Amino acid sequence: MAQPQAKTDALAARVAGLAVAGSGWLGAARRDAAVRLSAMGLPSRRDEYWRYTDPVSLTQTVVLPAALFETADEAPAFDGIDRLRLVFVDGVFDPAQSDDPTLAGVEITALRAAGTTDIHWARDLYGVLEARGQTPVQRPLATLNTAHATEGLLIRATGRAAKPVDLIYLRKSETSDAMVHHCIKVEAGAELTVLENGPGAARFTKVMEVDVAEGGRFHHVRVQGRDAERRAATHLFARVGANALFKSFTLTANGRLTRNDAVIELAGHDGVAHVAGAAMGDGDFHHDDTVFMTHAAERCESRQVFKKVLKNGAVGVFQGKILVKPGAQKTDGYQISQSLLLDGASQFLAKPELEIYADDVKCSHGSTSGAIDEVALFYLQSRGVPRRVAQSLLVLAFLAEAIAEIDDEAIAEDIRSRLEGWLARHEG
Amino acid sequence: MLEIKNLHVKLEEEDKVILRGVDLSIGAGEVHAIMGPNGSGKSTLSYVLAGREGYAVTDGSATLDGADMLAMEPENRAAAGLFLAFQYPVEIPGVGNMTFLRTAVNAQRKTRGEPELSAGDFLKIVREKAKTLKIDADMLKRPVNVGFSGGEKKRNEILQMAMLEPRMCILDETDSGLDVDAMKLVSEGVNALRSEGRSFLVITHYQRLLDHIKPDVVHIMAAGRIIKTGGPELALEVENNGYADLLAEAQ
Ligand SMILES: Nc1ncnc2c1ncn2[C@@H]1O[C@H](COP(=O)(O)OP(=O)(O)O)[C@@H](O)[C@H]1O
Numbered sequence: 001m002a003q004p005q006a007k008t009d010a011l012a013a014r015v016a017g018l019a020v021a022g023s024g025w026l027g028a029a030r031r032d033a034a035v036r037l038s039a040m041g042l043p044s045r046r047d048e049y050w051r052y053t054d055p056v057s058l059t060q061t062v063v064l065p066a067a068l069f070e071t072a073d074e075a076p077a078f079d080g081i082d083r084l085r086l087v088f089v090d091g092v093f094d095p096a097q098s099d100d101p102t103l104a105g106v107e108i109t110a111l112r113a114a115g116t117t118d119i120h121w122a123r124d125l126y127g128v129l130e131a132r133g134q135t136p137v138q139r140p141l142a143t144l145n146t147a148h149a150t151e152g153l154l155i156r157a158t159g160r161a162a163k164p165v166d167l168i169y170l171r172k173s174e175t176s177d178a179m180v181h182h183c184i185k186v187e188a189g190a191e192l193t194v195l196e197n198g199p200g201a202a203r204f205t206k207v208m209e210v211d212v213a214e215g216g217r218f219h220h221v222r223v224q225g226r227d228a229e230r231r232a233a234t235h236l237f238a239r240v241g242a243n244a245l246f247k248s249f250t251l252t253a254n255g256r257l258t259r260n261d262a263v264i265e266l267a268g269h270d271g272v273a274h275v276a277g278a279a280m281g282d283g284d285f286h287h288d289d290t291v292f293m294t295h296a297a298e299r300c301e302s303r304q305v306f307k308k309v310l311k312n313g314a315v316g317v318f319q320g321k322i323l324v325k326p327g328a329q330k331t332d333g334y335q336i337s338q339s340l341l342l343d344g345a346s347q348f349l350a351k352p353e354l355e356i357y358a359d360d361v362k363c364s365h366g367s368t369s370g371a372i373d374e375v376a377l378f379y380l381q382s383r384g385v386p387r388r389v390a391q392s393l394l395v396l397a398f399l400a401e402a403i404a405e406i407d408d409e410a411i412a413e414d415i416r417s418r419l420e421g422w423l424a425r426h427e428g
Numbered sequence: 429m430l431e432i433k434n435l436h437v438k439l440e441e442e443d444k445v446i447l448r449g450v451d452l453s454i455g456a457g458e459v460h461a462i463m464g465p466n467g468s469g470k471s472t473l474s475y476v477l478a479g480r481e482g483y484a485v486t487d488g489s490a491t492l493d494g495a496d497m498l499a500m501e502p503e504n505r506a507a508a509g510l511f512l513a514f515q516y517p518v519e520i521p522g523v524g525n526m527t528f529l530r531t532a533v534n535a536q537r538k539t540r541g542e543p544e545l546s547a548g549d550f551l552k553i554v555r556e557k558a559k560t561l562k563i564d565a566d567m568l569k570r571p572v573n574v575g576f577s578g579g580e581k582k583r584n585e586i587l588q589m590a591m592l593e594p595r596m597c598i599l600d601e602t603d604s605g606l607d608v609d610a611m612k613l614v615s616e617g618v619n620a621l622r623s624e625g626r627s628f629l630v631i632t633h634y635q636r637l638l639d640h641i642k643p644d645v646v647h648i649m650a651a652g653r654i655i656k657t658g659g660p661e662l663a664l665e666v667e668n669n670g671y672a673d674l675l676a677e678a679q
Pocket residue numbers: 439446464465466467468469470471472473482
């Protein structure tokens with residue numbers, strides 16, 4: 001498809017100065033992505049899935065500065081969890097600050113070092129799931145990332161990982177523009193938990209491709225940095241094999257703009273894929289979850305559970321689709337998106353979609369927007385619970401269904417305590 | 429204990445007057461009952477005392493051991509010793525009953541400057557009290573009142589009362605929707621809490637609850653006023669003759 005000149009120019013400006021292809025399989029994958037990208041162009045507000053979220057600050061050449069954020073006395077996410085810490089600073093992997101990446105059942109290689117070695121599994125994954133995820137909806141920011149990212153990790157689980165791997169994204173610059181691309185392979189019967197936390201960069205463009213082979217289990221829990229002014233576009237591309245499990249949960253508290261795309265394909269029979277999110281926004285906050293769940297095999301189960309708590313003019317967006325392909329019989333698909341609007345100034349925009357080409361399926365979706373239940377609030381107060389504690393309890397209750405998607409109780413508890421902290425800091 | 433003087437209440441958003449000068453004085457350890465036709469303002473009185481929004485007090489006062497109830501936030505009234513067993517207990521999806529109870533007990537202790545109960549102590553006490561009310565472990569785990577039968581909700585109210593040990597207990601139609609056995613359980617729960625320092629205001633339609641919870645004083649409320657006050661025999665009179673005679677007499 002021919003692009004209008006303006007779109008071509010915008011893309012040329014955006015990629016000017018970014019890293020170029022390089023050699024080997026990685027170079028080839030980047031070149032392929034660059035070609036695909038030039039056919040697509042960058043997203044604009046006119047694109048169907050960018051109607052509720054203006055991508056301009058994500059696509060323009062200039063990075064809008066984001067002030068560094070004082071986290072005060074709050075401990076970093078997952079602090080109490082025994083985990084392997086892998087640290088990025090403004091999107092650049094920093095082995096010196098990281099733990100020794102030796103972990104039973106897991107192989108970890110920096111993307112930076114991967115181009116010259118033939119890591120066959122990564123070669124079959126890098127840019128591959130991303131490219132598959134471009135149909136039927138284009139996601140050019142992911143392709144931009146595939147074409148130009150030089151940082152990221154290649155993580156392969158061959159057995160049961162001894163502990164979770166935590167990708168920690170520190171930020172030291174007010175104008176950093178980072179691109180990080182991870183590939184994760186969970187081999188047949190293996191199990192891995194990946195955690196992510198930290199703001200990343202002033203502007204963070206991220207891709208994570210996850211391939212879960214037959215009977216594999218993958219858990220992903222992410223806390224998107226509290227930095228109020230950072231902007232992020234993240235993409236999760238997953239392929240879930242037969243009898244495999246894929247679970248992803250994201251907590252977003254603050255951030256000026258966050259767009260989280262999840263593109264998941266249930267490719268083998270009896271697979272399970274759950275994606276969930278809890279977003280807390282106060283003020284100048286725009287948060288967009290865009291999910292595309294494809295059932296391409298029989299007897300798979302998918303769940304999408306997204307909850308947003310919004311106040312002082314914060315905006316939440318949910319665009320979620322369940323696509324059931326021909327032959328994907330006995331599909332069990334569920335989707336819920338809900339917002340709790342703590343005042344009249346905040347806004348929730350939801351676009352749930354079902355597209356079903358098989359006849360023996362069970363799919364449901366629902367979307368609601370509501371205020372806090374004043375009657376429940378009074379009931380709690382009448383039992384002596386102070387109003388703000390009562391309000392926190394009700395907000396946590398509202399989010400409970402999303403948090404319940406985290407299997408590990410210690411991690412779920414960490415998430416709950418962060419939510420309580422957020423609520424305490426954002427009273428009134 | 430509870431002193432209500434000339435209490436006038438209207439709806440905040442409308443010009444509808446509900447209470448038109450209620451006077452009520454309940455001494456320590458006493459049990460008072462309020463009876464009256466539907467719509468006479470009984471629940472409104474209990475809500476205004478507990479601090480529910482939506483009502484405007486246009487005149488009068490209400491004090492608990494001298495403390496001005498009407499000036500306090502609902503949670504502080506509770507910490508001061510006031511408890512309302514709701515006519516319609518509220519369902520709170522997502523909040524476990526046990527979490528709710530522990531949060532409430534410890535919040536009140538904190539407000540009063542007392543140490544919080546340890547998880548172990550709390551569990552021990554709650555299990556013991558739940559057992560006497562025939563509330564099983566499952567009901568304690570489930571979200572507050574969600575999926576509870578009418579009787580279970582009312583027993584859950586009494587459990588909260590037993591845990592919070594208030595000084596002034598208001599029971600708003602706690603007997604409605606209860607079968608004979610449940611009524612007995614609830615009454616026993618209430619009677620177990622009767623003591624010199626604790627007073628009760630029992631709102632009911634029916635004499636039969638008052639067979640179990642014996643009142644010292646019975647009031648009849650109609651159209652936002654207490655129109656008659658007497659002993660337990662007044663409840664029997666209502667049971668036998670209805671309100672018609674009393675209403676006519678008051679006119
Ligand atoms: N929040 C409210 N909004 C509108 N009307 C109310 C409200 N609360 C009470 N009322 C009205 O006030 C009157 C007294 O109600 P209520 O106190 O519930 O009486 P009772 O408990 O004696 O049956 C009724 O006419 C009722 O409809």
